[in-house]
Amino acid sequence: MGLRGIMQEFLQYVFSGVTNGSVYAIIALGFSMLFSMTGLINFAQGEFVMLGALGMISLWKGAGLPLPAAIVLSTIGVSAVGLLLERAAIRNVRKPHPIVLVIVTIGASIFLRGAGMLGWGKESYSSPAFSRQGAFEVAGATLLPQSLFILAAVLLIVFGLQFFHRRTLTGKAMLACAISKRAAWLQGIPSERLVLLAFALSAGMGAIGGILIAPISMSSYDMGMTLGLKGFCAAMLGGLGSSLGAVLGGLLLGLLEAFGVGFFSSSLKDAIAFVLLLGILYVRPGGILGAKVVKRF
Amino acid sequence: MNRTMSLIGKSLAVLLIGLLVVPAAAWCKEPYKIGGLFSVTGPSSFLGDPEKKSLELAIDEINARGGIDGHLLEAVIYDTEGDPGKTNLNASKLMTKDNVIAIIGPSLTPTTLAIVPLAEKQPVPLISCAAGILITEPVKPWVFKTAQSDVLAVAAIYGHMQKKKIKKVGIITVESAYGESGRDQLTAQAPKFGIQVVQAETFGAKDTDMTAQLTKVRSAQPEAVICWGTNPGPAVIARNFQQMGFKIPLYQSHGVASPKFVELAGEAAENIILPAGKILVTDQLPDSDPQKTVLKRYVEQFTGRFKQPVSPFGGYAYDAMMILAKALEGTEGKKDAVRKRIEEVKGLVGVTGTFNFSPQDHNGLGPEAFVMVQIQNGKFKVIDQ
Numbered sequence: 204m205g206l207r208g209i210m211q212e213f214l215q216y217v218f219s220g221v222t223n224g225s226v227y228a229i230i231a232l233g234f235s236m237l238f239s240m241t242g243l244i245n246f247a248q249g250e251f252v253m254l255g256a257l258g259m260i261s262l263w264k265g266a267g268l269p270l271p272a273a274i275v276l277s278t279i280g281v282s283a284v285g286l287l288l289e290r291a292a293i294r295n296v297r298k299p300h301p302i303v304l305v306i307v308t309i310g311a312s313i314f315l316r317g318a319g320m321l322g323w324g325k326e327s328y329s330s331p332a333f334s335r336q337g338a339f340e341v342a343g344a345t346l347l348p349q350s351l352f353i354l355a356a357v358l359l360i361v362f363g364l365q366f367f368h369r370r371t372l373t374g375k376a377m378l379a380c381a382i383s384k385r386a387a388w389l390q391g392i393p394s395e396r397l398v399l400l401a402f403a404l405s406a407g408m409g410a411i412g413g414i415l416i417a418p419i420s421m422s423s424y425d426m427g428m429t430l431g432l433k434g435f436c437a438a439m440l441g442g443l444g445s446s447l448g449a450v451l452g453g454l455l456l457g458l459l460e461a462f463g464v465g466f467f468s469s470s471l472k473d474a475i476a477f478v479l480l481l482g483i484l485y486v487r488p489g490g491i492l493g494a495k496v497v498k499r500f
Numbered sequence: 501m502n503r504t505m506s507l508i509g510k511s512l513a514v515l516l517i518g519l520l521v522v523p524a525a526a527w528c529k530e531p532y533k534i535g536g537l538f539s540v541t542g543p544s545s546f547l548g549d550p551e552k553k554s555l556e557l558a559i560d561e562i563n564a565r566g567g568i569d570g571h572l573l574e575a576v577i578y579d580t581e582g583d584p585g586k587t588n589l590n591a592s593k594l595m596t597k598d599n600v601i602a603i604i605g606p607s608l609t610p611t612t613l614a615i616v617p618l619a620e621k622q623p624v625p626l627i628s629c630a631a632g633i634l635i636t637e638p639v640k641p642w643v644f645k646t647a648q649s650d651v652l653a654v655a656a657i658y659g660h661m662q663k664k665k666i667k668k669v670g671i672i673t674v675e676s677a678y679g680e681s682g683r684d685q686l687t688a689q690a691p692k693f694g695i696q697v698v699q700a701e702t703f704g705a706k707d708t709d710m711t712a713q714l715t716k717v718r719s720a721q722p723e724a725v726i727c728w729g730t731n732p733g734p735a736v737i738a739r740n741f742q743q744m745g746f747k748i749p750l751y752q753s754h755g756v757a758s759p760k761f762v763e764l765a766g767e768a769a770e771n772i773i774l775p776a777g778k779i780l781v782t783d784q785l786p787d788s789d790p791q792k793t794v795l796k797r798y799v800e801q802f803t804g805r806f807k808q809p810v811s812p813f814g815g816y817a818y819d820a821m822m823i824l825a826k827a828l829e830g831t832e833g834k835k836d837a838v839r840k841r842i843e844e845v846k847g848l849v850g851v852t853g854t855f856n857f858s859p860q861d862h863n864g865l866g867p868e869a870f871v872m873v874q875i876q877n878g879k880f881k882v883i884d885q
Contacts, residue, residue, distance in 0.1 A: 208719070212715055212716075212719055215711060215712070215715040215744075216712055216715060218711065219709055219711040219712040219715065220712070222708075222709045222711070223707075223708055223709050226708055226709075325541075325542075325543070325545045325546065326546070326760065327731055327732035327735075327760075327764055328764075329732075329735065329763070329764045329765070329766065331766065337743075338743040338744075338745075340745075344715075345711065345743050345744045345745065347743060416708060419708060419709060419736075419739075420708035420709070420732075420736060421731070421732030421735055421736060421764055423732065425543065425706075426706065428706075429704075429706040430706075430708075460712070461712040464701070464712040464713055464716060465712055465715065465716055468701075468702075469672075469701040469702045469703060469712075469713050469716070470675065470702045472704075473704070
């Protein structure tokens, strides 16, 4: 195997890392956005991913809707679930300490997983690729068109969020709420409604993540747990609250895993990625792009 | 308050069940109680669910014949949820409270190993439906199993490769007890068939993309790749394998020998070769195959009653019950006699294979329990009789 072979191998690891990494990034974005709005970590984020993926497959393959309609309906449906979660579970907590709310979201994730199991059964589902385009070949390495879709979606979401926060009144109000809920409320900003909106947005983002992952992976009621955990790690790595950080963290985690496989061993893949993650957090406790040092409870 | 209510509810349920059973049992001797432990819910429900149904099917079949020596059979089945702790708890319940004569199950290797000491100590005959070789090797007097061992599946794959003159293989296994066991067997048996494992990789059961592992396998230039796992991971591998344009054959384990795999992997499933229980290809078997009649009857009964396609896994529990029924004859339910008689079961044609037990062999199956099949046009085709 000459230099060409080594290059080809290296490139394949990069592509594999980017594919997985963009999946983690899109989930990390959901975590990150909700955290920056509400200071809350929603551990049911992975379950929104699951609902989005399974909902899309059911609507597209099951009900026979055209793909764009299935995507939109599934996203709206999951956003509604996010709204419901906020209204039914989060808002009614009598003493809303962060730790209590986090436990509520863990409970919600178990509930949603159970509901997913009842609705879709315990089987896995697969979805065909969105485009008939086969895999691209770049210098002998294979790149899936679906990975490009995910990357494009990630970038769109990041820039969309930036635009929303900088240019729209609602976005600015939301930012104000994030800085100080009480001060925003005194200024006449309806903070409760904005929290509701934040939940709907992050749930919808989770759903989009799930929809985009469905064609490259298999979807089942319990897919959310692992993906949620990886997405959370990516968000921590990049710096909770920073959307660019979430993308960076996701891609970094994906690449670390791929190179862990390539240069060490696949059974050590997760260990290598997480040891490096710990190392980075040791040097920069707030994550790579984290604005400030996180408070410990 | 709640507790009392549930107690009352349970007692009522027990009474009701008792009332239902009494008329049938009135004219014959005390029923034989058979314990069942299956992962009916949880991640491995794809094993436990058909196993539970098949056990019920087998028991109804035997009862319709009039039971064993005039004793009807009665099943006490608990759900293990695939959790060794719960399995242990339910196993003690079966042994001490329900006083069963024998236990069929559990569905998984870890859950079985968790209760082996219990079954040996009590003692009570245990016929496991799990595949792990550790269950019956070394032989434990009271523990048997009906599922084919990985040893046989690996031998079937390597046998096929030997015929195709494949000498170098890359393997990729799932990070679970099933994958570990497959990996051990694949490495251990390779030299016997003149095969060299040039690269061994693993993947997580929930990983979304395995191209990194496959890249590493490809760089070792194998002549074939063997993937060892249960759905959905192997389907992802099949897709990645196709996308990366591999020009060599892909082998899979019997863990994905079901139409579900073809559904998940889609076009990428084409031409994959794997060992499978004969149940998958019942109608392709020659009439001379001794298992054909048993298989046909089981498939008809199962699909007719439960309105769902058969899986190879239900057969493990069905066979276990048939073996137990044979062993129970003339023992009047004495456990040590039953244990001894299971070892004497010979030539019992079951769904999984033909069982020949002995004091040295508590699995009783030979290599003919597997056939090599290839996926062609989305169907499993026998390629190697």
